Amino acid sequence: MKRRNSMHPDLILYNGKIRSFAANGSTFEALASAGGRIVATGASDEIRRLAGRDTEQIDLEGRTAIPGLTDTHVHLAEKGTAEMEFVDCRDFYTETYSIGDILQTLAKRAAETPKGSWIVAHGSPMQDFRLKEKHFPDRHDLDRAIPDHPVSISFGAHITIANTLALKLAKITKDSADPAGGAIRKDPQTGEPTGELHERAQLLLRKAAPVFSYLQLKDGIVYALNQCLERGVTTVHDIVRSGEPVRAYQEIFKEGKLPARVSLLPRVIESFIESKSLIELGLITGFGNEWLRVGGVKMSIDGGITGRNACFYDPYEDDEHNCGIIRIEQDELNETVLRCHTAGLRCCVHAIGDRAFDMALGAYENAIEKSPRKDHRHRIEHMGNWLASPERMQRMVRSGIIAIPNIAIGYYVGDAILDCVGEKRLTKAFPFRTLLKNGVIIAGGSDSPGYWPVDPLRDIAACVSRRMRWGDVWIPEERISLQEAFAMHTTTAAYVGFEENDKGTLEVGKLADIAVCAEDPFVIQPEKIKDLKVEMTIVGGEVGYRA
Ligand SMILES: [Zn+2]
Known part of the structure; x- marks a missing residue:
């Protein structure tokens, strides 16, 4: 038994198969949490002996528990x-x-x-x-x-x-x-x-269009985070572009009603928020607490693939005059990235087409060269979906840039993307095996919930089986293992959030963020993981959702 202190636990889970996701692959039957963190792990009888009068004890009846999942790219408040x-x-x-x-x-x-x-x-x-x-x-x-x-x-x-x-x-x-x-x-x-x-x-x-009131916004945030809990998600990285959702999140937290943890990524171009304001306030990445914090800043270079506005060097297959739209020119991009980087704000740059990838890499290389800093953990949103050439992968690894691919888009509309971007450019779409082999850090982001719901289990199933919703098994040689796919939403996602000491694994000292599954995902067929029922989701040692 591993144990941290003498406080009576608030919660004990026992008689389960608790997969720690720790590097040593340990599993145990029982776990105790106090004050929101895991204080002991071990065999059921020894953990149950720690119980005090007020300890809630939950019999997992042999079910599998895993670390709470993270979605690193959502537009949830909006x-x-x-x-x-x-x-x-x-x-x-x-x-x-x-x-x-x-x-x-x-x-x-x-x-x-x-x-x-x-x-x-x-x-x-x-x-x-x-x-x-x-x-x-x-x-x-x-x-x-x-x-x-x-x-x-x-x-x-x-x-x-x-x-x-x-x-x-x-x-x-x-x-x-x-x-x-x-x-x-x-x-x-x-x-x-x-x-x-x-x-x-x-x-x-x-x-x-006067879309919704502030109170509706607050209700909507709570509603959407509760939906996340139903799929075992305990952390999201939410992109916001005005002060309203930021204020709403703070109020919800203060009222004690925040269902899951949120890392805010304020958008700073094409937004009501300017990078200047954040920098003048002196905010750096990590500001906040374990429920709500600033995770960095977001900006978008090109348009979206689904509107045929992502910017490629070569035109779209079905629109020979269209190469997409650049929304931020290289100078403005370089300047904004350098300013945020220097001020201690991690950047998350959206780039979908190959021309946009190269612009993002160029801006990061420029910033890192001018103001060398380790551990910046800058990200390129949507990189890793396609066109990850050996040269681009090398540049990613050399500068320590993280890729945030989105398998959900391939899962839902890969067939349409094949039509407009073309088979040739997509011969290596979602090349997760290749990316990992080359040392590129990848974490999963779904771009939900406007397009489709937040559901890492669906995305994990797609990474492992490569079975897409439209029927095909797409590029099976780029399959990754179940551990690797889970890492994109647990251990690696925690690193991407600068939270590897708090999240990602179930170990003594870490936050008690836990998803209890109806079946062991490591036993069922990979394709079936998308339908895996989450029976209970625990955030900070408190049951937030019960099926
Ligand atoms: Zn997005």
């Missing part, structure tokens, strides 16, 4: 509320096969909504690829079904379509110029906007 309020037209979760189906769902909501009030809906990324018509609805389609309400429907994070009333409220006309880093699609004949807005142009619409 999209959590959306999950509660928005009209769901995502084909992964609803019976939506055609533009007609979308219009019907929207019209139904319109019938229950006072005229003139906004209707805000979510579709899925690349849904045009799967809709019967093989294209998105345009503003005229939306007008036909919903003439009296402003309507906006986003298809992933990078494309939003508005009806005529919504365009009018956002003051988008045939004379509106494209905002920098965005595009207002126009009819080639009439020059009138079609309603389709890309990247930064979507902000014009968002500014016009």
